[in-house]
Amino acid sequence: MEAADIHIIERCKKGDSNAQRQVYARYSSMMFAVAIRYTNARVDAEDVMQEAWIKVFRHIKSFSEHNSFEGWLRRIVVNTAITHYRRNQKHQFQLDIEEVHATPNDFEAFKEIDFTKDELAKAIAQLPKGYGMVFKLYVIDGFKHKEIAEQLGIDLNTSKSQLSRARRYLQDVLHAMSQRAKKE
Amino acid sequence: MQKKMKNEEFDHYIQSQFADEAITPPQQIEGAIFAAMAKNSRRKKLGVIGTGILVLGALAYGVNGTMNTTRVVTETPPVAVPVAAPVAMPVTLEVLDQEEQPIQKQEVHDDVLPAAAAAASASIVLEDSDAVENARPDNLEAVASRSVQPVVSNSQELPAILHETDSEVWVMPATVRVKE
Incomplete structure (x- = not known):
């Protein structure tokens, strides 16, 4: 400093x-x-x-x-x-985590396309709230699963599983966006 | 392992995109933040002042209470305090022991203070019957030279002389005859 x-x-x-x-x-x-x-x-x-x-x-x-x-x-x-x-x-209904559909595991598809920060932000904003919080805390702000679990009042394994699902969900969204961009 | 690497790569890609994120906030937020802080500061100062007043009030109340307590204690009736029983003093025992010791009169008379010894012998006269004749001063007039008549008893006349006065006080007249 x-x-x-x-x-x-x-x-x-x-x-x-x-x-x-x-x-x-x-x-x-x-x-x-x-x-x-x-x-x-x-x-x-x-x-x-x-x-x-x-x-x-x-x-x-x-x-x-x-x-x-x-x-x-x-x-x-x-x-x-x-x-x-x-x-x-407390006043909101938690989204069912099973609504997340299967997502491709191949990240190369969207890596070829350079997403802007706004596009990424929009894609992350589409994540269900629970997933979104865990994803942002872990991936962007560098929190550990233990810290996330404590901060959000959830189980450690829940934090891990929500991160995994958030990744898949986000990949799906980005894949859809890249397909749309290719067509245009 | 391949998948894990891909996850890490994906995370790194996302993280790099948000590394220098910056969005200019609306102007009014700054005003709201510093206004709230000024309000908190004022509230804090008022809290400190209020606490000070409370402490002073509590102190004043405490002092007043202490004074009242003292007054009450002063006005309470005196309590009989048991006095310890007198303890036999060893000094007394020593005096008694000294009294039991034989008095060495001769040594005092001859050696040190003749006048004091005389006074001491005079005081001893009261206790020692053998010394009465020795302690009698020479200039005293011999009482034996005067003729003292025995007192005549008027016991036979008394019943006639006794009478009751008007004030109901009984008086016994007495006649003293001194014969030279």
Whole structure:
């Protein structure tokens, strides 16, 4: 971490609002992108974003300069998104995992086509909620199955099986997208 | 193994696509975040002030309570405190022992303080009947030189003299005759 970053973080720890605004200006785009990826809705992402930033400034004293500040921020926004997801989960009907159809195991089909980030994001957003959470936590944000199980309140094996099914589901979606693109 | 490699490859491909994700948030979010933080800060300060007031109030109440308690204690009736029974003092025993010891009168008279020895012998007179004659001063007038008449008993006349006064106080008249 650069000395300038450490200095800004130290000022944030002392409650300097100018330093807080500098940190916000620097990392808010990343935070908002993560929030959107987990909520799939802009309004919900704004709620998660606000909640996450308040947590950041409230707990910034616990941050150690030996760690990655961006990684720490990312963890906070992901955890906030998980809390938001679990809060809403109580009012939503969980999709039946058996609705996922068989998917091809050959990844070469879509590797030849260069998907844009938006296309990938749309494909991931189509995943059933349970699968989507596990997939995003494991593949994109680097959580371990044990952490995912703890965060989502599910069994370790459930996390593993949901990841496997999420992969197959996503491959199916991407395969369909690549077929459509070839036809066009 | 082949499939596992493919999974890892797929994961890496997805991860690389989201490595530098960034979406500019709406402007109003920043205002909302810092407004909420300012509100929390104010609430925190008010909480601290409130806690301080509560602590001061509790202290004042405690001090007042302590004073009231002290007053109540002062107003309570005195309690009879049992006094310890007097313990036999070993000093007394020593005095008794000393009294039992023979008094060395001669040594005191001859050697150290003749006047004090005389006083001591005078006090001893009361206790020692043998020393009464020795301690009598010379300048005293001999009582034996006066003729003392025995007191005449008027016991036969008393019943006639006794009478009751008006105030119902019984008076016994007495006649003292001094014969020279």
